[in-house]
Amino acid sequence: MKNFRPEVLEEYCKNVLTASGVDEGCARTVARSLLDAELTGVSTHGVSRMGIYLQRLNAGLVSRENRICIVRESPSAVVIDAGNTLGAPSARFAMETCIRKAAETGCCFATVRNSNHFGTAAFYTRMAAERGMVGFACTNLTGKIAPYGSAEPFMGTDPISVAAPSETIPLVLDMTPSVVALGKLILAQKLGQPIPLGWALDREGNPTTDPAEGRKGSLIPIGGPKGSGLAIMVEVLSGVLSGAGCGPHLHDLYEFDAPQGVGHFLGAIDVSHFLDPAAFRSGLSQMVREIKGLRKAPGAEEILLPGERAARSAAAKQETGIDLPDPVYEELAELGRPYGLTL
Amino acid sequence: MKNFRPEVLEEYCKNVLTASGVDEGCARTVARSLLDAELTGVSTHGVSRMGIYLQRLNAGLVSRENRICIVRESPSAVVIDAGNTLGAPSARFAMETCIRKAAETGCCFATVRNSNHFGTAAFYTRMAAERGMVGFACTNLTGKIAPYGSAEPFMGTDPISVAAPSETIPLVLDMTPSVVALGKLILAQKLGQPIPLGWALDREGNPTTDPAEGRKGSLIPIGGPKGSGLAIMVEVLSGVLSGAGCGPHLHDLYEFDAPQGVGHFLGAIDVSHFLDPAAFRSGLSQMVREIKGLRKAPGAEEILLPGERAARSAAAKQETGIDLPDPVYEELAELGRPYGLTL
Numbered sequence A, B: 001m002k003n004f005r006p007e008v009l010e011e012y013c014k015n016v017l018t019a020s021g022v023d024e025g026c027a028r029t030v031a032r033s034l035l036d037a038e039l040t041g042v043s044t045h046g047v048s049r050m051g052i053y054l055q056r057l058n059a060g061l062v063s064r065e066n067r068i069c070i071v072r073e074s075p076s077a078v079v080i081d082a083g084n085t086l087g088a089p090s091a092r093f094a095m096e097t098c099i100r101k102a103a104e105t106g107c108c109f110a111t112v113r114n115s116n117h118f119g120t121a122a123f124y125t126r127m128a129a130e131r132g133m134v135g136f137a138c139t140n141l142t143g144k145i146a147p148y149g150s151a152e153p154f155m156g157t158d159p160i161s162v163a164a165p166s167e168t169i170p171l172v173l174d175m176t177p178s179v180v181a182l183g184k185l186i187l188a189q190k191l192g193q194p195i196p197l198g199w200a201l202d203r204e205g206n207p208t209t210d211p212a213e214g215r216k217g218s219l220i221p222i223g224g225p226k227g228s229g230l231a232i233m234v235e236v237l238s239g240v241l242s243g244a245g246c247g248p249h250l251h252d253l254y255e256f257d258a259p260q261g262v263g264h265f266l267g268a269i270d271v272s273h274f275l276d277p278a279a280f281r282s283g284l285s286q287m288v289r290e291i292k293g294l295r296k297a298p299g300a301e302e303i304l305l306p307g308e309r310a311a312r313s314a315a316a317k318q319e320t321g322i323d324l325p326d327p328v329y330e331e332l333a334e335l336g337r338p339y340g341l342t343l
Helices: A006-019 A024-039 A047-058 A087-105 A122-130 A182-191 A211-216 A225-240 A277-292 A308-320 A326-339 B006-019 B024-039 B047-058 B087-105 B122-130 B182-191 B211-216 B225-240 B277-292 B308-320 B326-339
Strands: A002-004 A069-074 A077-081 A107-115 A133-139 A160-164 A171-175 A262-270 A322-324 B002-004 B069-074 B077-081 B107-115 B133-139 B160-164 B171-175 B262-270 B322-324
Touching: A002 A006, A006 A024, A006 A047, A006 A322, A006 A326, A024 A047, A024 A087, A024 A122, A024 A308, A024 A322, A047 A326, A077 A087, A087 A107, A087 A122, A087 A133, A087 A262, A107 B107, A122 A133, A122 A160, A122 A171, A122 A262, A133 A225, A160 B225, A171 A308, A171 B225, A182 A211, A225 A262, A225 B160, A225 B171, A225 B277, A277 B225, A322 A326, B002 B006, B006 B024, B006 B047, B006 B322, B006 B326, B024 B047, B024 B087, B024 B122, B024 B308, B024 B322, B047 B326, B077 B087, B087 B107, B087 B122, B087 B133, B087 B262, B122 B133, B122 B160, B122 B171, B122 B262, B133 B225, B171 B308, B182 B211, B225 B262, B322 B326
Parallel strands: A077 A107, B077 B107
Antiparallel strands: A002 A322, A069 A077, A107 A262, A133 A160, A133 A262, A160 A171, B002 B322, B069 B077, B107 B262, B133 B160, B133 B262, B160 B171
16 A cells, blocks of 8 residues: 555646547646546545546547547537547546537527547536536446346446535535446455345346346346436436447446447536525525434434535545555656656 | 326416416426426426425525526526526526537536526436537536435435437436435335335435335435436536536525525537537437347337336327326316416
C-alpha cells in the first residue's frame, strides 16, 4: 500500500498519457476523471483504468488526438461525434456545451457517438450541479444485462446519473440498472465464494449462485421489468438517438477487436430558469434535512442521501491522500517507465 | 360485468364532469386520460377514479375552472402554476407546451406546481412519442416509500415515464420506484393473504409479510438505495424544482384535509434535432427486433418491451370494448344520476 496526494497522482497520470502521445487537454481530463473516481471512493473507475486505456491507445483502437466535433446544433440540442477520442474528454465537452447553452435557453441535451469508456457518470453531472444546474448523464456499454424475459445479455451495465445543487454538497445519484456490478461476480469468483440468488443468470437464463456461470450468463436488473426497462431507455438515448448503436454493435473495453463505438447522452437543466436558485437550494436542503430526520430502520446507522458517501470520501481523501494497493501502484508505476516518468 | 365502447365511457365521464360544473376542456382531458388508462390495461387509474375526483371537486378541494397559467417561460423551460386545476389538464398543457417549444429548440422541460393527481404518466409521454419526440414525465405524491435506511415513508410511489417513437408502437416505460404498488397490499389484505418479504416494511422498519402492517409502514424501493435514489430525484424535479414541495408537505388524494399541492416535471426531446427521424425510428425498431430475437429465459413465453403489453391491450379493447366489474359500473352510473345522466 502506498499513499499519494491526489494532485500528484493526477499529474502523473496526465504526464504518462501526454508522453504516450495523447493530446494534452484530453490527457488532463482523463486524469481528472480518474482522480475524481478515486476521491469519491469509486476506485474501480480510478487510476487502475490507466493500463487498459494505454493498451487501447497503443493498439490504435482509440485516437490520441482530440477529434471531438459538433455535427449539429440547435438552441437546446447538440449532436457530437467524438471521432473515437477518449471517452472522458468527449463527455466533458458535451456537458460543458450543455451547461453553456442551458444557461441561455433553460436546458440542453447532447448525444455523443463514436466514443469510449467515460469513467463515472457522476463526474459529468457534478459539473452541472457545481454550476447551479441539474445534470443528467448516461452511457451505453456492451451487453451484460438480459432484457426481462430473456436469457441473453443485451444492455450494458449502463450508468444513470442525476445531480442537483443544494446549500451544502450536491445530491448525486449514480447507479447501474443491475442488482450488482460485474465486479462483484469477479471478486466472488476470485475468492471462491458463491453469489446470492438474484444477482445473475447462467447462460440458459436460470438463476445461479456460481459467479463463473453468472459471468458467462447475464446480470439481473433491479426490480425485474423496471430495471430492464430503465436500461433499455438508456440504450435508446445513448445508443439509438446518438446513432452509436447498441447491444451487439458495441465493442468491449477489454477486447481488442475494434473501437468501442459507445454513445453517451448528457444534459443540463438550469435551475435559474425555473426558480430562484437560492430558493431551489434551500428547498433541496430542507428535503435532505427532513429525510435525514426520519426514524432509522433497524440496523441502519444513518440515512444517507445519494452522493453523500462520495462527498465524505472526497473530503477525507483530500486530507489523508489516496492509498493505492501494491498491485495497482506497481502497474501504474510500470506505465510511466518507458517514458522515464516515476511515481 | 358490463361492456362498453371506449368512446361511450369517455363521453359519459366528460358529461358527468361538465354537469358538475367542471370546465369543458378540463373535463374532456380527464375523461381522455381515464379511458387511456382503461385501454392500456391500467384500470387502477381508469374510470374508477371518477368517484374520488368528484368528491374532491364537490368538497371544494380542486378547482372546477381551468386556472392553469404559465408563470415563467424561456426558450426551453416553462414554469406552470396549475392553480389547483385537475391534474390531467395541467400535465397535458405542460406536455403540449414542451412539444411545441422542443420543435423549435430541440428540447423543453416544464415544472407544474399546485396540481393534483394526473393519472398515468404514460398518457403524457405517449403524446410526445406520437409527435416524433422522446417524452419524459414524473410526478410526486404523498409519502409511501421509505428512503433507504429509514423506517418512515417520505417519497410517493412517484411514476417515472419515458416514451420513444418507433416504426410500429412506441416504446413506453412507466414505472414506480417501489417493488410493488400499494394496490397489491390492499388486495392481499382484502383476500387475507400474506405478502412476500421484500414488498413492505412495518412501522418500525422491519420487513413484514402482513399487508396491514405494510400499509401502516412503507413500501420497499427496487434495488434498495437505487430505487430510493430514483424516487428522491423525482421529488427533486417534481417537488423542489417546481416549488410544490414534497413528503409531508403534500396531501393525499384520499384525505380531505387540503388540496393535494403535488408537482409534476415533464419534457420533450425532439428527435429531429438530433437525427433524421426515420433513421431514429428504424434504429429503435432494429433494437426491438434484436431484443425480441434473444433466447427466452426458462418459463418466459415472450420477451416484451416496455409499453408492448399496454399497446396490445389498447388494440384489443378498441375491438372488444371495455369490461367494467359490477361495483365499478354501479359507482360510475351513480355519479351521473344527480345530473340525469345515464350509463
